Every structure is written in structure tokens, then in C-alpha cells.
Amino acid sequence: MPIRKSAPTQSKRPTLADIAARVGVSSITVSRAISSPQLVSEELRSRIDIAIAELGYIPNRAARALARAHSDSVAVLIPSLSNTVFTDVLAGVHDVLHANGYRTLIGNTRYSPEEEENIFRAYLEHSPDGVLLASCDQTPMVQQLLQHTRIPVVHMMDLSDPQSCCVGLNQFDAGYAMARHLLQRGYRRIGALGAQLDPRVLQRLDGYRTALQEAGLAFPKGEILEAIPSSIGLGVGMLGRIVEQAPECDALFCCNDDLALGVLFEAQRRQIRVPEQLAVAGFNDLAASAWSSPSLTTIATPRYDIGHAAATMLLQKMRGETPPESHIDLGFSLMAREST
Amino acid sequence: MPIRKSAPTQSKRPTLADIAARVGVSSITVSRAISSPQLVSEELRSRIDIAIAELGYIPNRAARALARAHSDSVAVLIPSLSNTVFTDVLAGVHDVLHANGYRTLIGNTRYSPEEEENIFRAYLEHSPDGVLLASCDQTPMVQQLLQHTRIPVVHMMDLSDPQSCCVGLNQFDAGYAMARHLLQRGYRRIGALGAQLDPRVLQRLDGYRTALQEAGLAFPKGEILEAIPSSIGLGVGMLGRIVEQAPECDALFCCNDDLALGVLFEAQRRQIRVPEQLAVAGFNDLAASAWSSPSLTTIATPRYDIGHAAATMLLQKMRGETPPESHIDLGFSLMAREST
DNA sequence: CTGTTAGCGCTTTCAA
DNA sequence: TTGAAAGCGCTAACAG
Numbered sequence: 110m111p112i113r114k115s116a117p118t119q120s121k122r123p124t125l126a127d128i129a130a131r132v133g134v135s136s137i138t139v140s141r142a143i144s145s146p147q148l149v150s151e152e153l154r155s156r157i158d159i160a161i162a163e164l165g166y167i168p169n170r171a172a173r174a175l176a177r178a179h180s181d182s183v184a185v186l187i188p189s190l191s192n193t194v195f196t197d198v199l200a201g202v203h204d205v206l207h208a209n210g211y212r213t214l215i216g217n218t219r220y221s222p223e224e225e226e227n228i229f230r231a232y233l234e235h236s237p238d239g240v241l242l243a244s245c246d247q248t249p250m251v252q253q254l255l256q257h258t259r260i261p262v263v264h265m266m267d268l269s270d271p272q273s274c275c276v277g278l279n280q281f282d283a284g285y286a287m288a289r290h291l292l293q294r295g296y297r298r299i300g301a302l303g304a305q306l307d308p309r310v311l312q313r314l315d316g317y318r319t320a321l322q323e324a325g326l327a328f329p330k331g332e333i334l335e336a337i338p339s340s341i342g343l344g345v346g347m348l349g350r351i352v353e354q355a356p357e358c359d360a361l362f363c364c365n366d367d368l369a370l371g372v373l374f375e376a377q378r379r380q381i382r383v384p385e386q387l388a389v390a391g392f393n394d395l396a397a398s399a400w401s402s403p404s405l406t407t408i409a410t411p412r413y414d415i416g417h418a419a420a421t422m423l424l425q426k427m428r429g430e431t432p433p434e435s436h437i438d439l440g441f442s443l444m445a446r447e448s449t
Numbered sequence: 450m451p452i453r454k455s456a457p458t459q460s461k462r463p464t465l466a467d468i469a470a471r472v473g474v475s476s477i478t479v480s481r482a483i484s485s486p487q488l489v490s491e492e493l494r495s496r497i498d499i500a501i502a503e504l505g506y507i508p509n510r511a512a513r514a515l516a517r518a519h520s521d522s523v524a525v526l527i528p529s530l531s532n533t534v535f536t537d538v539l540a541g542v543h544d545v546l547h548a549n550g551y552r553t554l555i556g557n558t559r560y561s562p563e564e565e566e567n568i569f570r571a572y573l574e575h576s577p578d579g580v581l582l583a584s585c586d587q588t589p590m591v592q593q594l595l596q597h598t599r600i601p602v603v604h605m606m607d608l609s610d611p612q613s614c615c616v617g618l619n620q621f622d623a624g625y626a627m628a629r630h631l632l633q634r635g636y637r638r639i640g641a642l643g644a645q646l647d648p649r650v651l652q653r654l655d656g657y658r659t660a661l662q663e664a665g666l667a668f669p670k671g672e673i674l675e676a677i678p679s680s681i682g683l684g685v686g687m688l689g690r691i692v693e694q695a696p697e698c699d700a701l702f703c704c705n706d707d708l709a710l711g712v713l714f715e716a717q718r719r720q721i722r723v724p725e726q727l728a729v730a731g732f733n734d735l736a737a738s739a740w741s742s743p744s745l746t747t748i749a750t751p752r753y754d755i756g757h758a759a760a761t762m763l764l765q766k767m768r769g770e771t772p773p774e775s776h777i778d779l780g781f782s783l784m785a786r787e788s789t
Numbered sequence: 790c791t792g793t794t795a796g797c798g799c800t801t802t803c804a805a
Numbered sequence: 806t807t808g809a810a811a812g813c814g815c816t817a818a819c820a821g
């Protein structure tokens with residue numbers, strides 16, 4: 110006697126076997142009609158299709174994953190969902206992956222290595238076929254898991270890890286370029302605002318500092334750095350502090366458009382003319398930056414393309430191919446606008 | 450002879466059986482040590498824990514889902530990932546669901562019922578234990594699938610569906626309240642800008658129109674509606690059109706803060722004083738709105754709380770409980786600021 | 790507290 | 806072109 114008969118009052122979802130029985134074939138034939146139709150005779154195929162529609166059959170992913178030993182899913186770890194930077198990346202990732210039959214498991218690590226570790230461990234239980242990482246610092250544990258499980262990985266947004274596949278841009282160069290731009294415009298007391306202080310922000314700052322040093326115009330007094338999340342409100346507050354601690358400052362490189370917009374708004378309130386009295390530059394070219402008044406000079410980053418290219422590269426790795434190059438530098442554009 | 454020996458050069462992930470063998474118990478005991486530790490003796494438990502750590506055992510979710518006939522996952526469908534409104538909702542959802550051991554399958558429907566249908570069908574294959582919907586219009590197919598599969602569902606953001614569980618706010622009332630606010634402030638030629646034109650935007654507009662009609666001040670000439678996505682740039686352009694088609698307009702209700710910020714920026718460019726010459730009101734209270742100059746009068750919506758409450762309600766339904774009430778109205782706050 | 794047995798729904802391998 | 810048998814890794818059910 111079957112142990113788990115127990116059919117509840119409510120009939121269960123139909124299975125391959127159910128539709129096989131109805132058509133009078135074996136379940137493997139139905140399976141084939143679904144995953145490799147060319148292996149099944151036309152006549153059978155259409156009868157099967159009808160039965161599928163009639164019974165409202167929905168394949169069971171868990172069973173398929175178990176039988177095939179892979180899941181058609183990709184874990185995507187990003188540090189923030191509220192930052193358009195990463196949702197743009199996600200859009201690029203999503204477009205490529207879904208078009209190729211993969212599901213994405215999106216994990217929000219909130220810029221925390223511990224969270225990242227937890228989420229990563231949790232997602233490993235789903236046996237992702239690949240991993241896309243836009244988070245910044247991996248804990249040793251994560252790195253070890255990554256190596257040990259030998260799951261294909263691609264890092265997104267920066268290029269700083271020589272060991273792994275990366276798609277992104279050189280954050281140092283971008284910071285350097287912006288500082289050069291400000292120097293060329295004639296500014297001489299160039300401060301900087303930074304928040305979050307993740308590795309990418311620090312690289313931008315490095316680039317900025319290097320450019321100033323090369324010009325003999327280092328200006329540490331004009332720097333304000335806070336390890337809390339970037340926001341417009343934070344930029345507002347930081348301008349106030351700059352005005353107090355370094356009133357001679359004539360330009361401000363903000364490591365984030367959020368911060369820069371806050372500075373712009375607060376400058377307007379304080380009747381500080383931008384760019385005449387104070388130039389303001391941002392980073393990332395968010396939607397508001399092109400339209401604000403004055404419009405914001407910033408670094409445009411190819412976020413959608415980064416997601417797209419990273420997913421494409423991951424696809425290759427998941428197929429067992431070796432991508433032609435392991436590092437793809439998608440560059441950046443300096444958008445010189447009214448604020449400088 | 451085993452048929453599928455085929456052990457590739459690379460050793461596979463350890464299974465429950467592997468760790469059971471190593472400890473010298475049966476796999477069910479290991480299974481219990483993991484999912485119901487209190488059923489296993491302390492001594493065994495610790496030996497099992499050691500073996501798990503040594504072998505780097507990672508449970509296989511697909512196998513578990515197959516055996517238990519539920520997946521511990523929830524499908525969350527939202528119309529846009531680039532709109533903070535929905536990422537805020539997601540944060541609330543995520544916090545509740547992950548704390549309770551559920552995984553979220555996030556689907557971006559891009560405001561398209563067809564996309565929603567595709568994604569929903571695809572996600573059904575994962576046998577989600579519940580569904581959270583912030584998308585607007587369900588196709589008949591989706592509604593039918595929802596009914597047929599009898600998966601618990603909660604709708605988010607509005608309350609307009611009397612049949613289903615909903616957590617949100619009354620969009621009509623919010624539009625009405627904003628129009629009343631503008632009337633009370635003395636504005637008499639109150640136009641409106643709308644984008645996307647999803648049902649929620651239309652409800653806000655309805656509320657606005659009703660308030661104007663009640664005051665005998667209907668002003669259809671001052672309305673510009675576009676079915677394309679809301680953006681700052683669109684708001685910029687729309688102000689230009691308003692100035693041409695309805696120059697007498699003295700206030701503008703924008704169904705979205707994006708639009709309103711665009712209007713604010715463009716007004717500044719055109720030297721239109723806000724609120725003296727033109728009052729501007731938005732909807733949603735995005736991050737920039739409190740800080741712009743002038744700051745933006747808008748409707749603050751409890752997005753995180755909506756996600757939180759909806760997930761909590763879904764949790765109850767998934768446990769088979771009946772939530773005390775099927776509709777939760779979390780209201781809204783009118784933030785009267787400088788722009789009106 | 791621990792084990793045996795069977796089976797979740799699908800796909801692989803081999804055979805016809 | 807179709808099928809039979811076995812098994813993916815885990816857990817429910819029922820002993821012991």
C-alpha cells in the first residue's frame with residue numbers, strides 16, 4: 110500500500126506523468142516534447158501540447174534542477190537596491206540572462222561583507238550555475254566558497270581584482286580625470302566629499318588626490334569623508350561643514366551625484382553661486398544631474414552596459430568557454446556641464 | 450552496476466548521505482540535526498556539525514523543495530526596478546521574508562501586463578509559496594492562474610481590488626487631498642501632469658479632478674498626460690508645454706515627484722518663481738524632494754511599511770491563517786513645503 | 790532518539 | 806521515434 114497517498118481534497122498540480130497518461134505515452138516522451146521537441150513526432154507533439162494546455166501543466170523547476178544537476182539560475186549580489194547605479198546594472202544583467210533562460214536570484218548585501226556572506230551561503234543552496242558580484246569586499250569565507258565550489262563568477266563595476274573576471278571601469282582613472290578637469294578649468298582649492306567609503310569610492314579619491322599632488326595642489330583640508338551611506342541630505346550637511354572648515358575651497362569633487370546634488374541645493378539656499386563661487390562635480394550621472402540647475406558636471410558610467418557585458422561573459426563561462434579576455438574596461442565619460 | 454557513475458574528475462558537492470556516512474549514522478538523522486536539532490542527541494549533533502564543517506556541506510534546496518512540496522520562496526512582481534518607490538517596498542518585503550526563512554524571486558514587469566504574465570508563468574515553475582504583486586493590471590490569464598493554483602497573494606500599493614488582500618493607500622484620496630491643499634492655498638487654475646498612466650496615476654488624477662469639480666474650478670486645459678515613463682526630463686518638457694497651452698495656470702499637481710522636480714528645475718531656468726508665479730506639487734516624497742530648492746510639497750507614501758505589512762500578511766496566509774482584515778490602508782501624509 | 794523505506798517530479802542512460 | 810529503469814538529494818511516515 111502506498112505510504113503517501115494522502116491526496117488532499119484539493120487535487121495537486123498535474124505532473125509530467127499525468128499528462129503522459131492522458132495522451133497515452135510515457136512521461137519521458139512528454140519531457141522530450143517540452144525540452145527537445147525535434148525528438149518527438151509532430152503528431153504526438155501536438156497531442157501533448159493540447160493535453161498540457163487542458164490540464165494547465167506547469168513544469169516543476171525543483172525536480173528538473175535535481176535531475177539535471179544544474180539550476181538555470183544565477184545569483185546576483187549587489188550592495189544596494191536603492192541606488193540606481195545598481196538597478197541599472199541589474200537591468201543589463203536581467204536582459205541578457207532572462208533572454209537565455211536563466212533566472213536571477215538578487216541579493217542585496219547592503220554594503221556589508223557579513224550580509225554578503227550570509228546571502229551568498231543561502232543562495233549557494235540553490236546551486237546557482239553562476240555568480241555576478243557588484244559588492245565590494247568579499248570575506249575570505251566567500252572567496253573560499255567561490256573557489257571551492259568552482260562556480261563561474263564575474264565581478265562588476267571595477268577592475269581592481271587581477272585574479273578574477275571583471276567588467277567595469279577604472280575608478281582611479283575616473284577620479285583622476287575629474288580632478289584634472291577641475292584643474293584645467295582653473296580651480297586651485299579643490300576639496301572632495303565622500304560617503305560610504307567602499308573600495309570604489311576610495312579609488313576615486315585616490316585618483317583625485319594623485320592629480321592634485323601632481324599639480325602641487327594637494328588640499329586635504331577640503332576633504333570630508335563619512336562612512337555612512339551617500340544621500341542628498343548628507344551632501345547638504347557636508348557643504349555646511351566645508352564652508353566652515355575650508356571657506357577658501359573653490360571646487361568640490363563629490364564621489365557621488367547624490368552628494369553633489371545636495372551641495373547644489375544647499376548652495377542655492379546659501380546664495381553661493383555655482384560655479385562662480387564654487388564649482389561642483391559629481392560621479393555617476395544620475396537622472397537628475399543633467400537637468401538640475403545648474404546642470405551637474407559628472408562622470409557618466411556605463412552601468413547598463415556593464416551589467417550586459419558581465420552577464421554575457423558569465424554566459425560564456427557557464428558554457429565552459431573561456432572568455433577572450435578576463436578584464437573588460439568599459440570606460441567612463443566626463444560630462445562637463447554648467448556646475449564647473 | 451550503477452548506471453550513472455560518471456563521477457567527473459571534479460568531486461561533486463557532498464550530500465547528506467556523505468556526511469551521514471562519515472559520522473556513521475543514517476542520512477535522516479543528519480537531516481534532522483539540520484532542520485530540527487532538538488530531535489537529535491547533543492553528542493550526535495555536535496559530531497554532525499563537525500562533519501558538515503569539514504566537508505563543507507551545503508544543503509540542496511531543489512531536493513528539499515521536491516521532497517517537501519514547498520519551496521520557501523515568494524515571487525514578488527513589481528513594475529519597475531529603477532523607481533525608488535518599488536525598491537523601498539522591496540526593502541520592507543525583504544526584511545520580513547528573509548527573517549522568516551523565505552527567498553524572494555523578484556520580477557520586473559516593466560509596467561507591461563504581457564511581461565508580467567511571462568514572468569509570472571516562469572516563476573510558477575519554482576512553486577512559490579506565495580506571491581506579492583505591486584504591478585497594476587493583471588491579465589485575465591494571470592488572474593486565472595492565481596485562482597487556479599490557489600497560491601496566497603497580497604497586492605501592494607493600492608486598495609482598489611475588493612476581492613483580494615491588499616496593503617496600500619487610497620490613491621484617489623491622496624490626489625483629492627493634494628488638490629484640496631492647493632485650493633486652500635488659494636490657487637485657482639490648477640493644472641496636472643501625469644506620466645505612465647497606470648491605474649494608480651489615473652486614480653490620483655481622478656481625485657484631483659473631483660476636488661476641482663467640487664470647487665467649480667475644473668481646469669482640463671491645464672492637464673498634460675503621457676503614457677510614457679515618468680522622468681525628470683519629461684517634467685522639464687511638460688512645463689514648456691504648459692506655459693504655451695495654459696499660461697494662466699498658477700499651480701501644477703504632478704502625479705510623480707520626478708515630474709515635479711523636472712518642473713522645478715525648468716522653472717528655475719525660465720525664471721518662473723515657485724511658488725509665487727507657479728506652485729508645484731508632487732507625489733511620493735522621493736529623497737530629493739525634501740532638499741530641493743524650493744523644497745517640494747508632495748504626498749509621502751509609506752512604502753517600506755507597505756512592503757513590510759504585505760509580507761507579514763502573506764506570511765499569515767502561507768501559514769494557513771486568515772488575516773484579521775483583508776485590506777490594510779496605511780494612508781499617506783501631505784508634506785506641505787516651500788513649493789506651494 | 791534513530792533508522793528503514795518509499796517517493797517527490799524530472800531526466801539520464803541504454804535499449805528497442 | 807519511443808520506452809524502461811534508475812537515480813538526482815532530500816524528507817514524510819512509520820517503526821523500533
